[in-house]
Amino acid sequence: MQQVVFILKKELQDFFISPIAYIVMAVFLLVTGWLFFSAFFIFDQADMRNFFNLLPMTFAFVVPAITMRLFAEELSTGSYETLLTLPVTFRDIILGKFLAGVAMVAALLVPTLFYPIFIGFMGELDWGPVIGGYVGALFMGAAFTGVGLFASALTRNQIIAFITGAVICFALTTIERMLFFVPGALLKIVSHLGASLHFQNIARGIVDSRDLIYFISVAFLGLYAAHLVMQEKK
Amino acid sequence: MxxxxxxxxxxxxxxxxxxxxxxxxxxxxxxxxxxxxxxxxxxxxxxxxxxxxxxxxxxxxxxxxxxxxxxxxxxxxxxxxxxxxxxxxxxxxxxxxxxxxxxxxxxxxxxxxxxxxxxxxxxxxxxxxxxxxxxxxxxxxxxxxxxxxxxxxxxxxxxxxxxxxxxxxxxxxxxxxxxxxxxxxxxxxxxxxxxxxxxxxxxxxxxxxxxxxxxxxxxxxAGATRQIGLSLQNADEADIRATLGALDVVAEVSTRPGADNDVMDITLACRHGSDPRAAIYAAVKQTDWILLTFVQQARDLESIFRELTKES
Known part of the structure; x- marks a missing residue:
């Protein structure tokens, strides 16, 4: 377990000394800030629904950008070999990298706390949905990190890792708008696969275990798939 | 270990x-x-x-x-x-x-x-x-x-x-x-x-x-062969091959022209076993060749390596 912490620490250190961290953060804040505030004054309501409505879509692109280098870079520089010949297990490596990804997502969300604080000064803000929204964002971020980690383990090319991860996350967020194309028999199952739906439930302030289990399952599946891919590379 | x-x-x-x-x-x-x-x-x-x-x-x-x-x-x-x-x-x-x-x-x-x-x-x-x-x-x-x-x-x-x-x-x-x-x-x-x-x-x-x-x-x-290098003046190739090739201890004679005129560089691959140097020297002494160099080439790793790993 200690090894997980060391790997986590190293990944975070690596992330925050690379320019990617700041580029991704800047783009994320710019996009969410602009989309949020451009509509905020028109609706003239003291809530963050607009922000959280857009979050699944922005996360679908931002999270894979964070996770794309986690395995792909190691594979392309060959440092994967030095890592695997240290006294660590696959589980240590995957968990360390996963937790680092989640911590980065959390770091990404911290500056956006400015919005609710700002809104709180402007009007009566209902804090329930806001807290729910952030909890949901963390869980969704963790799920997408799992997916992104899997995509990153597939290839040594970071761009391919990003695109693969983004496509899977994008499919998960938009699936419920595509139900139109799904045959009736599968409708019920497929409608539960969408990430937006589960996220919006939490963002409304209702923390239901089913929604949390959904995100945990997606994260777990991603990590398990990454584990299988790593084993295959031996 | x-x-x-x-x-x-x-x-x-x-x-x-x-x-x-x-x-x-x-x-x-x-x-x-x-x-x-x-x-x-x-x-x-x-x-x-x-x-x-x-x-x-x-x-x-x-x-x-x-x-x-x-x-x-x-x-x-x-x-x-x-x-x-x-x-x-x-x-x-x-x-x-x-x-x-x-x-x-x-x-x-x-x-x-x-x-x-x-x-x-x-x-x-x-x-x-x-x-x-x-x-x-x-x-x-x-x-x-x-x-x-x-x-x-x-x-x-x-x-x-x-x-x-x-x-x-x-x-x-x-x-x-x-x-x-x-x-x-x-x-x-x-x-x-x-x-x-x-x-x-x-x-x-x-x-x-x-x-x-x-x-x-x-x-x-490590191997079967020992190599002797010679430089001879005043000798021609056919003679060398005839004289040295006739020796029991010599398995193979290879010659190439040396740096100066008249000089031949010769490599003799010898059969495994007894020391071939005396026999070679005796053979050379019978002729009117001038012996400039006589070295026993130690088998370095390089030749062993090449022998063992060459395409067969």
């Missing part, structure tokens, strides 16, 4: 390593030699547990590599080919991270880091980014990485490739010093290097062991 039994590795249909068996005792510096693509790196990767063998067993100090990979990795310090380290990290941070993972804490960690900085000459580069370092400096950081936990077994894949002659000598000295008490396995395709550092040499070609002996013995008696 290390026992390898029938180690085999297939990449799809391609057999990279073919039933290799080895026993490496404690405190030996073993050189794994072979041409490019012979299976050196694959063998080392299986020893370190990075690759899974297709079949065969590796036991390292009572641990099976397949069953207890983490315990084995704790015993081994490994430097992969061309030292792939994190290019974005500072040397200081990187070595600190490795020390953490290797389980060094507090004073032990600080002391070990200081010791390695001293041994590998890293004083001036501790606060540089690894990606900025030259190949030789990076290799030294890699060596420090491999030696971090003071491992009982050190495995180095082409440790001196791409280094300048001074750095090669430095690294060799380091390896020799470590080899006093530790087991070292290094791979190389540079023969002089294996000759200079290793106690024992294993030559592999196309995934198979073609020679396995101590360096000294491999050089002295």
């Amino acid at each position: 290390i026992q390898v039994e029938d180690l085999t590795k297939f990449y799809n249909d391609f057999c990279a390593v073919d039933r290799i068996s080895l026993e490496i005792p404690k405190g030996e510096i073993m050189g794994l030699l072979g041409p490019n693509g012979a299976g050196k790196t694959t063998t080392l990767r299986m020893l370190t547990g990075y690759f899974k063998p297709t079949s065969g067993r590796i036991r390292i100090k009572d641990h099976d590599v397949d069953e207890q990979p983490v315990a084995v990795k704790g015993l081994i310090g490994y430097l992969p080919e061309s030292a792939p380290l994190y290019p974005g990290m500072m040397v200081y941070d990187y070595l600190g991270y490795i020390a953490d993972i290797r389980g060094l804490r507090g004073d032990a960690k600080a002391g070990r880091l200081r010791d390695l900085v001293e041994r590998c000459g890293l004083h001036e580069i501790m606060h540089k980014t690894i990606g900025e370092l030259s190949k030789g400096l990076k290799q030294r950081v890699g060596l420090a990485h491999a030696m971090m936990s003071d491992p009982e077994i050190l495995i180095l894949d082409e440790p001196t490739s791409g280094l300048d002659p001074n750095q090669i000598v430095e690294i060799r000295d380091i390896i020799r010093a470590i080899g006093q008490e530790k087991t070292v396995i290094l791979s190389t395709h540079i023969l002089s290097e294996a000759e200079a550092t290793c106690d024992r040499i294993v030559i592999i070609n196309k995934g198979r062991i073609v020679a396995d002996d101590s360096t000294a013995r491999l050089k002295s008696n």
Whole structure:
């Protein structure tokens, strides 16, 4: 377990000394800030629904950008070999990298706390949905990190890792708008696969275990798939 | 210390390593030699547990590599080919991270880091980014990485490739010093290097062991033939072939024109067994040739290597 912490620490250190961290953060804040505030004054309501409505879509692109280098870079520089010949297990490596990804997502969300604080000064803000929204964002971020980690383990090319991860996350967020194309028999199952739906439930302030289990399952599946891919590379 | 039994590795249909068996005792510096693509790196990767063998067993100090990979990795310090380290990290941070993972804490960690900085000459580069370092400096950081936990077994894949002659000598000295008490396995395709550092040499070609002996013995008696080099003035080729080729001890005569006019350089491959020099000298004395050079060519590793690994 200690090894997980060391790997986590190293990944975070690596992330925050690379320019990617700041580029991704800047783009994320710019996009969410602009989309949020451009509509905020028109609706003239003291809530963050607009922000959280857009979050699944922005996360679908931002999270894979964070996770794309986690395995792909190691594979392309060959440092994967030095890592695997240290006294660590696959589980240590995957968990360390996963937790680092989640911590980065959390770091990404911290500056956006400015919005609710700002809104709180402007009007009566209902804090329930806001807290729910952030909890949901963390869980969704963790799920997408799992997916992104899997995509990153597939290839040594970071761009391919990003695109693969983004496509899977994008499919998960938009699936419920595509139900139109799904045959009736599968409708019920497929409608539960969408990430937006589960996220919006939490963002409304209702923390239901089913929604949390959904995100945990997606994260777990991603990590398990990454584990299988790593084993295959031996 | 290390026992390898029938180690085999297939990449799809391609057999990279073919039933290799080895026993490496404690405190030996073993050189794994072979041409490019012979299976050196694959063998080392299986020893370190990075690759899974297709079949065969590796036991390292009572641990099976397949069953207890983490315990084995704790015993081994490994430097992969061309030292792939994190290019974005500072040397200081990187070595600190490795020390953490290797389980060094507090004073032990600080002391070990200081010791390695001293041994590998890293004083001036501790606060540089690894990606900025030259190949030789990076290799030294890699060596420090491999030696971090003071491992009982050190495995180095082409440790001196791409280094300048001074750095090669430095690294060799380091390896020799470590080899006093530790087991070292290094791979190389540079023969002089294996000759200079290793106690024992294993030559592999196309995934198979073609020679396995101590360096000294491999050089002295390893083959069948002994070679004598002659330079003769005043002799013509046909005569030489007729006279020397008639000797019992000579198996093959090859001639080529020497540097000056009239001079012939001759290489005689001799049959195994008794010393051929007396007979050759007697034969030359019968003629009116002028003998300029008479040398017994020691079989260097290079010729052994070429013989064993040439395409057949």
